[in-house]
Amino acid sequence: MFDTAELDRKVSKEDYAEKAPLLRQELLETQIILKEAPFPVIVLFGGVDGAGKSETINLLHEWLDPRWLIARAYGKPTEEAAQRPSFWRFWRDLPPHGRIGFFLSAWYSDPILNRVHNKTSDAEFDEELDQILNFEKGLTDDRVLIVKFWMHLGRDAQKERFQQLEEDPLTSWRVKEKDWENWEKYDDFTEATERAITKTSRGQAPWHIVEGADERYRTLSVAGTLLERIKRHTQQLAASSEEASPEKAKVELSSDLSYNPTPEITILSQLDMTLNLPKPEYSERLEELQGRLNQLSRQAQEAGVSTVIAFEGWDAAGKGGAIRRIIPGLDSRLSQVIPITAPSAEEFSYHYLWRFWRHIPMAGRVTIFDRSWYGRVLVERVEGYATEEEWMRAYAEINDFEAQLVSNRTVVCKFWMNITKEEQGDRFERRKKLPHKKWKLTEEDWRNREKWDAYEAAVNEMIERTSTFRARWTLVEANNKRFARIKVLETICDGLEKELAKSEA
């Protein structure tokens, strides 16, 4: 989930000097319109310590007209609050219509920390997240706009940041012993956070994950997103309000400033696409891994551990080839490959997940999906077959679907087969020339290629929202087919081994 926020994205001084004043101006103008709007804005900042939560709130106070702003941070409940239900203090502090309230961690703080410090169980944690969902849903149903930012720093980046702060006598007071203690629990914290974000990104209040290391980047990112969300919300309300005259509904949405100041940096752009594996080494490892898989899959069958493998990737990225290298490692009576194409008329008359549920393996068996339910947030999104509302809620639906698999002792492996655009071009050309591969190349492949950037943005968001602790994405550098196949086989074997170790323990 946070892989996409550890890409070391930066904004240069010049870039910032050009964009920031425009953004600031537009935000200020929007705030003036907002003053008369029939809803308040709640901006919630959660995240890792040191990722710039309070700095960003302070900066937005400088940028905006502070008379219409509220900012709230929460420590231990006061006596007033401790004696009332835990949400009382948040209800008390809600901003009225027309104002923006900035909330620091707020209702997310205690549930996450209590889980990290094992004061609550998973079920109790879920219960608390549920209350949060109800609380936020009550507000958004009442037209409140909730914008939630999760400010992220990688484990090492956080350490660095703390050391920086400690070295400067002016800021050293900000790093407390407790911060280092929490840093030690970085992984627990990430796991709890991921669960919280996954569960509370439903509905009208999704989280925006922001890479917090570079101040200029995070500022433009937060301010741009906030601006866009306010404009969209105003527009949507106007559109849905029957009283609104048609002109009123036309609040302009387009902004010159994309809310992602560095759209060219995605998780895919960070892969080392030169990775390679020489032939002799490949043959050796392939045989070894197929043997290992054979053994593991038999153990899995006995232990009742199922496996679901999903392949996604660029056209011609080698999904089929990789699948063919898995098959020899499996007992064909206990495994099946399901190729996913456009839904049939029958499938189309069901929920889009229905056709995948049908093929969920029985205990101990394996299903390999050649393309998968992720079509919803990839091709259906890019080609407009699904509405924005449909693919937006699909992330939560998919996480929920996979969580059900995982808690039913299923190993879930998800592969994104990645090749560069150049490599794809070469492969297309080669296919054109080979009679036995020509059929594989269709008009559609060329059309998809033209939408490369749109697909890349969709892949990036898909990984951000669905790579979870329970069901992680594996990004496969597949310019070299041998390297890719080995990585796939190894990942499956490791996943099985881990799950089987759990069963034994």
Next chain:
Amino acid sequence: MFDTAELDRKVSKEDYAEKAPLLRQELLETQIILKEAPFPVIVLFGGVDGAGKSETINLLHEWLDPRWLIARAYGKPTEEAAQRPSFWRFWRDLPPHGRIGFFLSAWYSDPILNRVHNKTSDAEFDEELDQILNFEKGLTDDRVLIVKFWMHLGRDAQKERFQQLEEDPLTSWRVKEKDWENWEKYDDFTEATERAITKTSRGQAPWHIVEGADERYRTLSVAGTLLERIKRHTQQLAASSEEASPEKAKVELSSDLSYNPTPEITILSQLDMTLNLPKPEYSERLEELQGRLNQLSRQAQEAGVSTVIAFEGWDAAGKGGAIRRIIPGLDSRLSQVIPITAPSAEEFSYHYLWRFWRHIPMAGRVTIFDRSWYGRVLVERVEGYATEEEWMRAYAEINDFEAQLVSNRTVVCKFWMNITKEEQGDRFERRKKLPHKKWKLTEEDWRNREKWDAYEAAVNEMIERTSTFRARWTLVEANNKRFARIKVLETICDGLEKELAKSEA
């Protein structure tokens, strides 16, 4: 919650003979239109054994064209299903577009029974209900229409029904030892059910509670509701679909048949409005109860147990008088009365619950609300100040709000002060004549009186949906003021006593 389904509602043979054929015809016609519709209908029957779940499904199979129907009942999972996530078999059985699927208990069965038999904890039960919510939300988001009926029988009615079945040699096989065992657990069953219904009535798939004792009544009630829900859904989809031509959107909604075949029987109509208390007895008991309240409220203060009392009722039903009889029993430093009128401009710029949250008492204190958050589902509903969508979701919001209070050790007492329309007329006339009471009577009171039936329907639904195990409504027969005041005081004292006993234990 089930009080409103124990009113002994019946439909006469003549009435049934007149209405049933029309309803049947209209259902059949609707089914034909439905065949081309872009959504399936899921009709789920839950409820008490013997309340007519399967009889109703059978009858609807006779009424409708069975070629487009599916019916599913679930026992223990088959080997096929047991080896997959628990929702797999429900996904498998979903009806495609255009068809109606009848599901018997289905995904509600195991979670409720496991809770009743203590195989799961409250938190685990909530977790399972949560999964149900996600499952249903996924479907309704995809336009599936879900209609859920809870067929109810009171404890005694269920016993009677079992005995009837046992006496008839043709049906005696239907009553198993297990049924009697479950009957012994009637209260546990009701509590778990209530929690399930409260939690899963959110969103687009609300429960309809049907009194199951009279076959004709339940048939008309279920068939009528089903017809209305299908028509509404078709209409809403047509209205929201942009492609739909304006004519298409005009699916007629009005049906001659109200889905409640006996609207004149409400929970209020069952109260014994002649209840009375003679003056000498009243004075004695009043003094005694005020003393008891005094003692209890001091104990509550020490124990940190808070009290929230909400008064609703007809105009001139004696809310103020009842409140004045409570006050002497309380320490005025620790209690406050909050009169609720139309929201101020300030209050109006917040969520409607905000102004009630503000007055939640600190630990050990008491707040009395003279009218309350229930205005949302009463006056705001009847007068159209809230949209249907707003007041429909308010039931869940209110249950959630009160659950937070209760789990924070707050005694929640909710009183509906009930008088007959005649009594109200008399009181209005008397007020007109008394100079010091004349101010109490406004134009609005007369206008409200004209909408008596609409209010009565709203009150009935309010009680059905918000009288929960944790926060039960007390209906006060208030034609006699002395009787009413004593009942109110007694209820508060009992509530405090019960909560304090819990604290000691």
